[in-house]
Amino acid sequence: MDPAEIVGNFLRILPQAIVSGVALGSVYALIAQGYYVTFTTTETVNFAQGEFLMVGALTSFTLLVLNGVNFVVALIVVMLLMAAMGMAVERVAIRPLRQLSSVGWVLSTVGVSVILRQFAEIYWGREQKRVPSIFGDTPITLGNVGIFPQEIFIILASLLTMALLLVFLKRSTFGKALQAVAFNPAAAGLMGINVRQMIVVAYVISSILAGIAGMLVAPIIFAHAEMGALLGLKAFAAAIIGGIENPIGILVVGIGLGIAEFIAAGINASFRDAATFLILILLLAWRPQGLFRRVTAEKV
Amino acid sequence: MSSSRSSFWAHRISAPVFHHISVAGIILTLAALVAIIVVPITLDNAYFMRIAQQIAFYTIAAIGLNILVGYQGQVSLGHGGLFAIGAYTSALLATRLGVPVWLCLVGGAALAGLIGALVALPTLRAKGPYLAMVTIAFSVIIYVLAQNWTDLTRGPEGIKSIPGIMVFGTEIRQLRTYRPFGDDGLAIGGSVAYFWVVAVSALIVQVLSIHLLSSHWGRTINAVRQSEIASETIGVSVYRWKVGAFALSAVLAGLAGGFFAHQDGYIVSDTFTFNKSVELLVYVILGGARSLFGPVIGATVLVILPEFLKMLESFDFMPAIVKPLLEHYLLLYGILLIVFLITMPEGMAGALKRVPWLAHLLPPRTAPETRPVAGLANSRVADGAARVELVADDVKMYFGGLRAVDGVSLTVQPGQIHGLIGPNGSGKSTIVNCLTGVYRPTGGVVRLGSRTMNALPPHAIAALGVTRTFQNIQLFRDLSVLENVMMGYHLRMRYGFFDMLLRTRRSVEEEERFRQAAMDLLSFLGLAHLAETEAQSLPYGLQRLVEIARAMALDPAVLILDEPAAGVPAGEIATLSDVIRRIRDAGVTILVIEHHMDLVMGISDHVAALDYGRKIAEGSPEEIQANERVIAAYLGDKDMFALPESEPLVEPAHTTNGVTTR
C-alpha cells in the first residue's frame, strides 16, 4: 500500500473512529475509576472487574429482555447485585490475602474472574445475547459518521457517573472520609472513621461502577460470558497509564484508548486487540508510572 | 550428630558432577526412572499414556513457573503465551524448515526464553502489579496473533502433521509395536516411547531444578523475594535476578509447549487462550508454591482431575454436578485456586510434608556437620588497602522543599567506631541512606577514600566494601541463620549457573568452604549454636546479631549500623556493644547511628551530633554529653522555657509508679 493511500484511509476512518472511540473509551474510563477507588484505599484492585461488568450486562439482559423489567428498576437491581458481589470479593479474596502476602490477591481475584466466567457460561450459556437499546437501534448519521443513540447515552451516562463519583469523593463527608482512608488509614481511624468498613465501601463502589458500565455497553457489544475479560484488562491498562491515583488522567487515557482502538480496527480489524495491547505494553515500558503520575524522590 | 555413619540415607557420593548427592536422592531418582520405564509397559494403554505425557510436560512448565511465582515471588499470568510460543516455534521449525525435532524443541524453548526476557526487562523496572497486568496482556496478544496471523499459524485450523521425534531412524509415532518379550508378550508402541522421552526430560528438569534451588542460586532467589533492599545491600542486583528468573521460567514453559506440539502432531490456536496461563498457575499453587515437588504433584492431580470427572460421568455418578463441572472445569480450577490460596498456602506438598516418613525423602537442607571453630579464622585480614575513610563532604539531601540534610560533613576514620546521634528528624537516617546509595544526594560528595560514590546503586557500593544493617531488621526470614550469613558471601561466590545446575564438585566444595567461613563468623559472634535456626524465630536481639554477621560476611571495609539497639532488650545491649567492639578490633571501620545513648557513648571513639539536618557538635563521647548545644537539641533550650522554680502551694501528690497517695 502506498503511503498516500494509508494516510487517506486513516483520515477517512478518523471521524468515525473518534465518535465511536469516545463512547467506548468512556466505558473504559468508567471501569477504570473502579480500579482507582480500590487501589487508592487498599493498594489492591479487583482483577475480576471485567467479569463484574459482564454479570451486570447479562443480568440486565435477563431483566430487560426476558422479564420485561423497567430500565430504572433493572439498574437498581444490578447495582444491588454488584454491591453484594463487591462485598463478597473483598471479604473472601482480598481481606485474607492482604495480610498473608503482597501479591496473593492478584491470584485470588483472577480466580474470581475465572469462576464468574464459568458460572455465566453455565447459567446464561455461551451465545451472545442481544440487549436492545432503550433508545432504539437505528444510528444517527451526520455525513459519513454514524452514532447510535445508545452511544450518545453511554457518553453522557458515563461522564455523569464519573462526575457524580468525583463530587461524592471530593465534596461529601463520606467521600472525604474515603479519601482520608486512602491517604493515611491510621490517622483516619483517629478521626473516628471505621477503616475496615470504608474498604468494603470502596469495593462496593468499584463494583457498582462495573455494573453500570455493563448495562451501558450491553446494547452495543453483545452480552456474553467472554465480554468482560478484554474490557476489564483494557480498562486496567487505561488506569495504570493514566496514573492510577489520578481520576482525570484515567478519563483522558480511557477515551484516548477507545479512539486508538477504533483507529487500529479501521486499519486491520483482526489485530485490533493485539495492537491496543502492544501500544499499552510499549507505553508502560517507556513510562512505568503512567503518563500522568508525578515521580518524586520518596523519603524512605 | 556425626558423620557418614549416622544415616545411610544421608550418606553422600563423590563425583565430578552431581557431586555430594545423598543416597536417598539417588535411590529416589532411580526409583522414578524405573517407574517411568516399567509403568507404561504394564499399563499398556494409549489413553493413559497420553495423560501421562501431559503430566510430564506440564510438570516441566510448572517447575519453571514455580521458580518464578513460588520462589521468586512474582506473579505471571502470561506463561500460557510462552507455552504457545514454544509450541508454535517447534511446530513451525519442524513443518516448514524440516529441522530435526530435538532441535525444534530447543528452538522453541530458547525463543520463549528470549521473548520472556524481552517482556520482563521493561516491566520489572516498575514496582506494583504491573507484571501481572503486562503478562495478561501478553497472553492475550499471543492468542490474538495465533488466531489471526493465519499465514504463520493457520489459526483455528491449526498446524497439522507435526513430525514426531525420530527414534532409530523411525518417526516415533510410526514405531511399529515392538515386542521385546516375544509375540505374545508386552508391546511397546509409539505413545510409550514418547512418554519415555517426555518423562525422562521432566525427570532431568526436576533433578536439575532441585540442584539449582538447593544451591546458592535458589538461596539468592529466595532472598530477593524476602527483602529486595537487603539483597541489594549485600551486592545482589535485584533487577537482573528477577529478569533471569523470569527468563528461566519462560524457557521451561516453551519447552513444555514444544512437547505439547509434538504429542499429537496437531495444534490449534483455540488452545492457547488466557485460560492456559491460569491453568499453569493453578498447578503451581495447588501443588505447593515454593516446594520442590509441588509442581509434579500439582500437575499430576490436575491433569488427572478432568479425566477422573469423565470417568465419573461415564458411570453416571451425580450427573447434575459432574456434567457441568466437566464442561466448565475451569470453574473448579478457580475455586480450588482461591481455596488453596487462603486455607492451604503451602499446597498439597505442604500437607504431605507433615507426613513424618515422607519428610525424610526430601533432600536435606544442610551439608554434613561442620565443627564450629572458636575464635576468628585467619581469613579475617584487614586488608591495608581497605583502610580508607568514609567521607561525607558537605552533603545535602532535599526532598522537594524539605531539607532533610543541609550541608553535613563527616569523616569516619579507618579502624574507629564513629557514633552519630541527633533527635528525631535531624537527618541521621537520611545521611546514612546517602552514604549507602539508597538516596542520591542533592548536593555534596559521598566518597570512600578518593572514590566518589554519589551515583552508585546500593549493590555497587557494597562491592566497594561499604555495607549496612537496617533499623527495621532486614533478615531473610525463612532462611536459616547460616543461610542468611552465607548470602553475605554472594559477591565472592565465583561458581556459575551451570556449576550449580550440574552440581559440580567445584561448586559443592566452594559452597562447603563458604559454609565453613560462615560458621567461623557465627562462632566469632557467639551464634554458632543457632546456625540451623530459622531466622524469624529468633529473639530480636539475636536477629540483630545475625544481621550484623551477614554484613560481616562481605568482609567490608566500612560497616554502617543503623540503630542497632532498636528493639533490643536492655539485658542484651551489653552483648551487642561487645560484638561491635570486637568487630572494630578485627579491623573494620564502623559508623553507628543510635538513639540508645548508653550504647553509643559506651563504644564510640568519636561522636557527631546532628540537629535540623546540620552537624552541631563533634568530639569524644564525654565532650558530646556535656555539650550545651547537644543537650538543648534533645531536651530543649533551658533559657527558652522557664521551668517551675519553687514548690507549688498545694502539697504535691506523692506518686510512685502511677499510684497516687496523699
Added chain:
Amino acid sequence: MNEQSLATATRTDSTAGAGQPALSVRNLVVHYGQVQALDGISLDVRLGEIVALIGSNGAGKSTTLRAISGMVRPTGGTIMFEGRNVAGLPSHRIVRLGLVHVPEGRQVFANQSVRDNLMLGAYQRPDDRKPGAHLLERELDRFPVLRERQHQLAGTLSGGEQQMLAISRGLMARPKVLLLDEPSMGLAPLLVKQVAETVKQLNSEGVTILLVEQMATMALSVAHRAYVIQNGRVVVDGPSAQVARNPEVIRAYLGGAATH
C-alpha cells in the same frame, strides 16, 4: 516563670487532681511483633491537668499514646477511661468516647483542604461539621492562619501551621482528654514556644492534656506533673518542678558516664 504565672499555675493545680483520674493506665505492655516496646507503664491523668510524658527517642512515649488511642493493640495491661477499660478497642471507637489523639508528625490529610481536615476531625459529630457550625468557626479562629488558608491544601502548609491544624482537628472531636504526640517535632525553636503557649491556653479552657515530648524543657514548663520513660518503663515521676531538677532526666536522655 514570674510570680504571677506561678500563681496561675498553682491555682490550676488546686482545682486539678480532684477525684478520680480521668485516664488511668496500669501495667501497659506493648509488643511490636517480637520487640517489646512497653514493659509495664502506669500513669494517671486527672481532669484539668497537663501531664507530660518525656524521654529519649525510642523510649516508648509515642507507643504509649498509640496504645491508649487504639492505633496499637496492647499485649497486656489496662487503660481505664471514664470507668471502662478501653485497651484493645479500635481507634475509631475510642475517639467516640472522647479520647482524642493528635498523632506524631501531624499526619494531616495533605491532599484535602484545611477546612476539610477540620471537618474530618468532627467526623462522628455531624452537627459540628456543618458549615457555620459554632465549633468549626471557633477552631478556624483559634489560629488565624487557619482561617486565612482554610481552602488551601493542608500539604501546602508549613510545619508549624500543620501542627496548629492537627491540634484544631483534634479539638473538633470535643475531647475529654487530648493526647498530644510530640507537637514540637521538626519545628523551629520559636514555633515550639508557640506550641507551648497553645498547650497552656487549651488547658486554661478546660482541656485535659497528656503531652508526649522529646523536648523535656518545653514539656516541663507547661505540665503540672511529668513521667519520664526509659526503655519502656517509667523511671521518674512527680510534679514537674521536681522532675526538672532530677539529674536522672539528663541521664535518661544522653546516657550515663561514658565508659570507654
